[in-house]
Each structure stands twice: as structure tokens, then as C-alpha cells.
Amino acid sequence: MVKKINSKETFLKQAAEAMEFPQYFGNxxxxxxxxxxxxxxxxxxxxxxxxxxxxxxxxAEPSQYQIGIF
Known part of the structure; x- marks a missing residue:
């Protein structure tokens, strides 16, 4: 399944789901x-x-993508 992550919100949601973040994850x-x-x-x-x-x-969101790069 291809997931199209084109926003900060989608990235955070998909990352939390894929990595099974704990309940306290603040998005x-x-x-x-x-x-x-x-x-x-x-x-x-x-x-x-x-x-x-x-x-x-x-x-789609270069400024948010730059923030998320680690």
C-alpha cells in the first residue's frame, strides 16, 4: 500500500501509527x-x-519538511 504523506499532520499521524508510538504522543x-x-x-x-x-x-510543505528532518 502506498501512503501519500503530503503534510505535517499526515506525516505525524502515519509515523505514530507505523512506529506504534505510545498513547501520550502529542502529534x-x-x-x-x-x-x-x-x-x-x-x-x-x-x-x-x-x-x-x-x-x-x-x-508539498517544504518548510514543515525541513523542520521534521533529523
């Missing part, structure tokens, strides 16, 4: 940063995040 860049840098809620030996077709979001 904003600060909350996203917190969830992917403090992974105590998701214990694993290694983590891989693969974001395919990022260009759709980058072209």
Missing part, C-alpha cells in the same frame, strides 16, 4: 522528536526508520 514535532530519541517505550536491539517517497511531503 507535533517536539513529541515526534521525543518519541524517536527516547525509545524506552519500544525496546529493541536496533532500530531502522525507512521513509520512502519523502519527496512528496518535501514538495
Amino acid at each position: 507535533n514535532w517536539d513529541a515526534f522528536d521525543e518519541c524517536i530519541t527516547d525509545l524506552r517505550w519500544c525496546q529493541a536491539q536496533r532500530y531502522v526508520i525507512f521513509y520512502d517517497h519523502a519527496d512528496i511531503f518535501a514538495q
